[in-house]
Amino acid sequence: MKKRSLWIITALMTLALLGVFVMQVYYIRESYKLNSRLFEENVNQALNAVVNKIQKKNVVTSINRKDDEARRLREEDLKSKTDTIVAFKVRFKDSESQRKYRQQQQMLDYILFQDSSVKATFLSPFMITEEEYRIYSNPNSSANNKLGLDIEDIKDVNGNLISRRVRPRFLHLKTNLQQGKLPDTIRYIAFSPQNWLPHVVSFPSKDPDMMAKFKVEDAKASKKYQMELDRLYADTANLFSNNSFNLVQDVAKELDNKNVPLEDRIPSKKILDTLLRRELLSKNIKLAYNYWLTPAKDKNRIIYQNVSHAINEPLPKNTFEHVVFSNDVVINDPGMLYVSFPNVSSLIFSNMFATLASSVALLLVLIFIFTYTILAIIRQKKLSEMKTDFINNMTHEFKTPVATIMIASEALKDPEVVEDKTRISRLANIIYDENVRLGNHIERVLSVARLEKKEIKLEYAPVNVNDLITAVVDSMGLQLQKRNAQVTLNLNSADDLVMGDELHLSNVIYNLIDNANKYSLNEPKITISTRSTIKNLYIQVADEGIGMTKDQTKRIFDQFYRVHTGNLHDVKGFGLGLNYVQDILMQMGGSIKVQSEKDKGTTFEVIIPFKHSN
Template sequence: MKRKSIGLIIGLMLFALLGVIAMQYYFIHQSYNLKAQLFDEAVNAALNTVALKAEKKEAVDFIQAQEVKAIRNRKLQEKREAEWQAKMFVEKIKREQRQQEMEVRDLEAKLLREFPSATLIKNDFYETYMKDPKLKRLVKVDIVTAPEGFYQRNRLDVYVNKPATNPKKALDDSIRYVFIDPYMGDIGVVALPPRKNNRLDAQIRRYEQQGSILQTGALLDSFMEIATAGTSVIENLANDFEMAKKPLKNRIDLDYIREELKEEFFNRKINLPFELKITEGREDSVLFQLAALNGHFEGKNVYSTILFPNSLVRSSGKLSVGFPNKHSLILSNMGMMLGSSAALLLVLIGCFAYTIFIILRQKKISEMKTDFINNMTHEFKTPVATIMIASESLKDPEIVTDAKRVDRLANIIYDENVRLGNHIERVLNVAKIDKGDLRMDKQEVDMNVLVSAVVDSMGLQLKKRDAQVDLRIDAIQPILHGDEFHLSNVIFNLIDNAIKYSKEAPEISVRTWNSGHAIHVSVADKGIGMSRDQLSKIFDQFYRVSTGNLHDVKGFGLGLSYVQDIIKRMKGSVKVKSEKGKGTEFELTLPIVTK
């Protein structure tokens, strides 16, 4: 893909991403405005409700006060009427009592004129002796003369010598006199009404203690009158307000308004601290102010309503509330929307970045594959051309008769075929790794023996470059579980790279040693080395370290990718240390077989 096409695709994707971000911002902004509008409507509704409640409360309080006053006056009036009625009733009873006393005295005087010797006896004496015929015989009567002023009057002395065993109590409060009947010659008893009515006496005492008399019917009538008194109070409310003319400050219950505001805001899910201010007339005439935070009101976050809008007495007040944290509440209510939008944007940006990364990577891989094909063509062309030249030489009749030359040409053909087969095998192994078809024949492998064998097999190449190899086999436990063939290829690739990327006579160090339950194999050289940027790419397929203007280093860029994949399959790791111009060291770490 050309750079212009890639740039156009990236530009279009960036434009689409910016468009999506702009649309998300627009919808979030519109949603915020809608939430703010709903918040404003809720606050204004709460303020209007509280203002109406305050006005109704004032009317109810006034009505109740008037009702209490009316009830108190009515009760006072009824109390006075009751007291007067009770007083008149007591006077009536007393008159009846005096009348009865006078009648009883007249009867007594009449009795004494007719029977001058008549004597007063007790009612219990009468009930015990006089009513019982048997006990009446025990009653004795003597006539006794007693002085009475300037005169002497005979009276009867009534008694008994033997008291009764079961005396009886008086059954009533009548007045009883004993007299001697001159005709019968026997004792007679006369019963007169009591001088005082005990029942009337008890009523007099009770009414005098209570000081009032209220009958049930009168009480019910008075309560009905009190209950209907409110109607007249409501009808005369305007006149009473006109007469009262209370100042606005005294008409406002600050605690009530504050608590009602909290309740109304809570019912509308507005759980924010608010600032409260009540003014009268001009804006600077502040009656009450409660500051929750900074003590001043901001214009956009302040809401107002009129207190007592129907008042005809004095000027109405103004109730204002402010919400310093209004934006935080709205944003918290939009938390789900903001979170989901941010998550979607992050996903889109991630997908966009990943897509650009894949496009650039595919472009780079495409370029590397092109280089790989060119290198592979060159690598395959050389042995093919050599084989062709050697084959044509064998057709020469003169050469056929020379056995040494034929043997030499046959060896050249064989070596070039082996070289060509190694190139093909390397490409096929990488293809198998990419497809996941690479099979490994794992068995116990002695890494000391394997490393020594690979170094020996590369003796001709090392000798050709006048390489110096420092081989140190220090591993005490060299046995591991792995594939001998692929491990040999790994060591071969590392030593081959050390030879390729050394300028003159290579100096190569190969070591094995143990650490814990692992064996370490290192291949170090003093070649051209690599930069940090190159180190991060050397395990990518088709990547080859640049050697400047020189192109004498041959290869496909597949060796180190193959090394890393094989070592990972054997549960090992690869470390690289390199410094530009000073050389490179590869360290393999593989788990050993513990016994």
């Protein structure tokens, strides 16, 4: 892929990512506005419900107060009316008793008057009972039952009758004139003053005219009593019939009274706080809030508050206000209720958690995909470039021995060369060496491929590392001599026996020494050291060559990667050596580290554990 195409793809993906980001920001912003408006609507609905309940409580309080007052007045009036009725009945009873007593006195006066008349008209009158009268007037009664009279005459010396005393015999005379114990007719036995003969004299115990008069008086008094009693009962009944109407009128007058102080219309602070909390919770608003209540015309005079609010201080942010008595027309001051929420944003963001989380997650996924894609493209581009370099290097490495073999083969066709056995032998050796060289190149590429596919099976055996290093250095003697390389061996490890594959371990050491030899501008100076600890064996291969940057040291173990050598044109290779070294050491349970400084040299440190087995 061309660099221009990569930049175009990167620009388009960046533009698309920015577009998605802008859309997400716009969506979150609109969602925040929507949640803010929803919060404001919920708060306003809660405040509206609070002031409605305050108004209702004001009406209920007024009704209850007036009802209590009316009940007290009604009870007082009822008690007064009852007392009046009771007093009236008592007065009537007293009046009736006096009237009856007066009537009895008049009846008694009548009887006494009649008694006086009888006594004045007749001689020695005495009362008899009805039973005595029946006996006396019955002609068939026996002599024993006859009324007997003892007559005692009083005469003078000449025998003239002066007086006569008559007493009844055998019977008890009734002479009591008390009212209630008299018969309908009062009867006397009296003697005529002319002939002194006994006569029965009688008169009614009750005067008909007087009784008729008494009956009229009683009827008038009873009617007057009943009329007055009905009037008193009617007044008492009016207390109940007019009470409801009067109560409504009184409450309406009180509510219409604009001079009633606002404090008297508002419930207590505890009730106000309870109403606010309950209505806000009903709207799922659990935020802390501050509130204060003021007159509408004097907002600096605070009636109730749950937080200190300075006079003339501007309203805090996210403060809602509502008229308390908005439905009253004639009220002097309707009052203002203020509610402030210091942490509105926290509630809104908590309600938007799902939206924010999904948006952020989507953006992170897109950024990850974008970054991963760009890095993958760059990595593939670098890998493609390295593979191209690898193919070029491999072609060059293969081309040289092939060309040499071809030249040697053509020389063998020359008749003069055929006759010269020395030249034939030298050309045969050249062909053999180049074939071996070509085979080594092929084997190296195949080994890396098999190692990458995990097809190489290491054969573990005890290996003396110090001896192995010495053998590898000896085998590389000719190519080291070509560059006059100075190799210093500091094989100080007393314990150098490890479990490993001798062939691949020798290839590891060979690659490290070969790199130190190739990447030196002047005569190479290579130092190989060994040391050991309880657990590991350490092999260091240091040179004073061209060195590497930090960025290069991070990539030298990648396949096909080769360090740029500048003006050094004799460095050959496929970029597979260090990758092979790392993979072999990892399979053996070891590792490799590198320290390098540009133009000062590089040090590789191989770490091999002592107790490793397959």
